[in-house]
Amino acid sequence: MKNKIIIEDFSCQRxxxxxxxxxxxxxxxxxxxPIIVSHGFMGNYKGTLPYCKIFARWGFAAYCFDFNGGGxxxxxxxxxxxxxxxxxxxxxxxxxxxxxxxxxxDMTKLTLMGCSQGGFVSGIVAGRLKDxxxxxxxxxxxxxxxxxxxxxxxIMAKFDPADIPETVKCGPMLLxxxxxxxxxxxxxxxxxxxxxxxxxxxxxxxxxLVKISYSVKAIDAYKAAxxxxxxxxxxxxxxxxxxxxxxxxxxxxxxxxxxAIVREFLHDRFCAMEIDVALTGxxxxxxxxxxxxxxxxxxxxxxxxxxxxxxxGASDExxxxxxxxxxxxxxxxxxxxxxxxxxxxxxxISIKNENNGRGWRPNVTASAGPLTCxxxxxxxxxxENRKQGPVVRIxxxxx
Numbered sequence: 157m158k159n160k161i162i163i164e165d166f167s168c169q170r171x172x173x174x175x176x177x178x179x180x181x182x183x184x185x186x187x188x189x190p191i192i193v194s195h196g197f198m199g200n201y202k203g204t205l206p207y208c209k210i211f212a213r214w215g216f217a218a219y220c221f222d223f224n225g226g227g228x229x230x231x232x233x234x235x236x237x238x239x240x241x242x243x244x245x246x247x248x249x250x251x252x253x254x255x256x257x258x259x260x261x262d263m264t265k266l267t268l269m270g271c272s273q274g275g276f277v278s279g280i281v282a283g284r285l286k287d288x289x290x291x292x293x294x295x296x297x298x299x300x301x302x303x304x305x306x307x308x309x310x311i312m313a314k315f316d317p318a319d320i321p322e323t324v325k326c327g328p329m330l331l332x333x334x335x336x337x338x339x340x341x342x343x344x345x346x347x348x349x350x351x352x353x354x355x356x357x358x359x360x361x362x363x364x365l366v367k368i369s370y371s372v373k374a375i376d377a378y379k380a381a382x383x384x385x386x387x388x389x390x391x392x393x394x395x396x397x398x399x400x401x402x403x404x405x406x407x408x409x410x411x412x413x414x415x416a417i418v419r420e421f422l423h424d425r426f427c428a429m430e431i432d433v434a435l436t437g438x439x440x441x442x443x444x445x446x447x448x449x450x451x452x453x454x455x456x457x458x459x460x461x462x463x464x465x466x467x468x469g470a471s472d473e474x475x476x477x478x479x480x481x482x483x484x485x486x487x488x489x490x491x492x493x494x495x496x497x498x499x500x501x502x503x504x505i506s507i508k509n510e511n512n513g514r515g516w517r518p519n520v521t522a523s524a525g526p527l528t529c530x531x532x533x534x535x536x537x538x539x540e541n542r543k544q545g546p547v548v549r550i551x552x553x554x555x
Contacts, residue, residue, distance in 0.1 A: 177221025194274030360402025464495015
């Protein structure tokens with residue numbers, strides 16, 4: 157049963173400017189984990205409030221707000237010509253200070269989440285505050301902003317980086333010289349790297365506005381700045397999830413996948429394995445109780461800990477309700493993957509993934525090496541659905 161939630165207005169101050177936003181939280185409960193969600197360039201809280209409603213139903217206290225001067229239709233104060241990623245970082249810190257005064261939150265579990273420019277800003281603030289931030293989530297973070305400023309083209313704005321005018325037209329938004337000038341000499345990864353807590357970056361590989369290579373470099377910077385965590389599978393709390401086919405700003409099924417990944421991250425699980433499935437056919441037959449669908453498949457496992465190929469004979473067997481409408485009653489995919497783990501050990505992994513209509517539960521058994529930690533772990537599966545076959549992510553608890 158979903159939690160009953162309430163949505164309330166809040167406001168706070170930064171430098172004499174009023175920041176306005178919304179908090180979504182369960183109608184009852186204390187010591188709630190606070191999540192602050194930051195919108196992207198030219199946006200406002202309305203684009204991030206749907207995430208906050210979901211998080212509230214999961215039992216979190218979720219805050220979204222408008223940056224000062226940060227959007228076309230902003231409920232907060234400030235001029236767009238005064239806005240930079242650093243003024244937005246200051247805004248976010250002001251919101252954090254406000255949230256810390258709420259008597260129903262547990263600030264030891266503070267989570268920051270941001271989309272695009274809001275992701276970059278969230279990363280900056282996590283780097284500033286370090287251990288005051290418990291978790292960091294970034295959707296397609298706009299770490300390209302300094303590079304874009306140096307080449308004189310930032311989305312719709314074009315200018316000479318050696319002679320930036322006092323104002324720069326960027327589509328419907330007017331920016332000040334300070335916006336590009338403030339990042340001309342900035343290495344974004346130096347700002348991110350001081351943060352030592354868990355990081356989850358989710359980025360689409362079809363993003364033409366912010367190339368996924370920026371997020372790959374961010375993950376490398378986080379790993380380089382900290383020692384391996386000593387777990388059987390190192391760096392489990394610093395991961396990049398690539399959403400196949402997704403562009404900048406997740407839509408529909410891409411957003412469903414991203415939110416499912418966030419849920420695992422918020423429950424302190426990390427992705428130990430990613431299986432890229434390729435369907436090779438299908439057979440639908442009538443049964444005494446409905447219909448049966450057989451989906452043979454191949455594919456491979458990819459990821460930081462294991463690389464291998466699905467052995468022949470793999471098939472997803474599904475029992476469906478009678479009638480034309482697709483209604484899953486029960487499914488089971490049993491298959492074997494042969495390959496090598498990150499220590500170059502030969503490993504066979506056996507997987508039985510079952511779904512009784514209420515989500516997938518994987519049973520995973522590894523034959524040797526560090527991946528045997530999967531055998532007894534409480535695992536979850538997140539499916540990224542595609543026409544050619546799903547990507548199956550296997551999540552397990554940290555430690």
